[in-house]
Amino acid sequence: MLQTYIQYPIYAVFILFIGGILFQGSIYYIKKTKGEQIPKFKEIYKKAFAYDPNWKKTLLSLVVLVAAMYLISIFATAYLSSYFNVFVVSFMIALGTYLFFSGLALLLAVFRFHKEGDTTAEINIKVNLTLIIFSVIPGLVYVFTRESLFLLIFLVLLFAGSFGYVNIKRFLKKKESMEMEGNDSGSLEVGENTVEQPSFRDSTIYSFVERIGGAFSHGLALIPMPAFNILITLLYWLIVRKKSDFMDHHGKQSLNFQISFTLYPIIIVLITMGVNMVSSWQGNDNNTTFQLLNFTVGFVGIAFFIVIIVSFSILAIIAIIAALFGKKFKYPITILFLK
Numbered sequence: 001m002l003q004t005y006i007q008y009p010i011y012a013v014f015i016l017f018i019g020g021i022l023f024q025g026s027i028y029y030i031k032k033t034k035g036e037q038i039p040k041f042k043e044i045y046k047k048a049f050a051y052d053p054n055w056k057k058t059l060l061s062l063v064v065l066v067a068a069m070y071l072i073s074i075f076a077t078a079y080l081s082s083y084f085n086v087f088v089v090s091f092m093i094a095l096g097t098y099l100f101f102s103g104l105a106l107l108l109a110v111f112r113f114h115k116e117g118d119t120t121a122e123i124n125i126k127v128n129l130t131l132i133i134f135s136v137i138p139g140l141v142y143v144f145t146r147e148s149l150f151l152l153i154f155l156v157l158l159f160a161g162s163f164g165y166v167n168i169k170r171f172l173k174k175k176e177s178m179e180m181e182g183n184d185s186g187s188l189e190v191g192e193n194t195v196e197q198p199s200f201r202d203s204t205i206y207s208f209v210e211r212i213g214g215a216f217s218h219g220l221a222l223i224p225m226p227a228f229n230i231l232i233t234l235l236y237w238l239i240v241r242k243k244s245d246f247m248d249h250h251g252k253q254s255l256n257f258q259i260s261f262t263l264y265p266i267i268i269v270l271i272t273m274g275v276n277m278v279s280s281w282q283g284n285d286n287n288t289t290f291q292l293l294n295f296t297v298g299f300v301g302i303a304f305f306i307v308i309i310v311s312f313s314i315l316a317i318i319a320i321i322a323a324l325f326g327k328k329f330k331y332p333i334t335i336l337f338l339k
Helices: 002-007 010-033 055-079 082-111 120-134 136-145 148-180 208-222 228-240 245-281 288-324
Strands: 187-190 193-196
Touching (some): 010 055, 010 082, 055 228, 082 208, 208 228, 208 245
């Protein structure tokens, strides 16, 4: 079944479209019915269409992004490796599935499991627990059918629910600790001076859409096509950078990382070519010193090249995990082209 979606990516676009409508519609319905009764609901869902005064512009940007992903998947099917096509289609299915079930879980948490006085953070705990429960259904279907599509849905719901639950619990625990220490007001009094403390963000750290968007920036680095992956990441960053500071940060980091690690091998090759050219120009091909120098440069260059390839993949995976956990990540040994 998943192979059908990969072969015809328009189905994945349809899943993403339906999931987005249900998720945004659920927030809008809650806003109209109980939004004012839930503490900080507007603050946490301020990026949703229901509260965004520029929602038409945002919607247009999302349509352009999805259309671009669809065209890329078609191009990948025709000219690139199937690996990249599977990645794009799976991402659209995963995001659409998450949005669809999150919309249902949010409606259940507000209208079925809601208790008087629940904050948005407490509601989102119930949302993520509901996602974990929902994951059982595609998991059982996969056990009996062995369809990879249901395995993908199972993993998306299970991991999304688990990540969200852990992050919210961590936030509530930290908030409770701050309250017990008497720092809940966000300031620390020292004598007659008051030192303002940075406020702790009350929005389950970052939304899942922000986290998956940040992770996607780093996932694009794993496209096995140097230069092309930089171009795709640049286009993606230009689209999302104004939507979220979190996605803007990860987009910049991914671009800096990809450009730097593309330049390093080029520099190594140029140095090696330069040494060989000088050796040939001096007519010292049989000179032991130049032979040793050529061997040393070549050996160091190859070793460094291998280190770059291995560290590139490892660092990209670490960055993806960090983004999924709502953490800002900075790559080591990277030139900051974008600050």
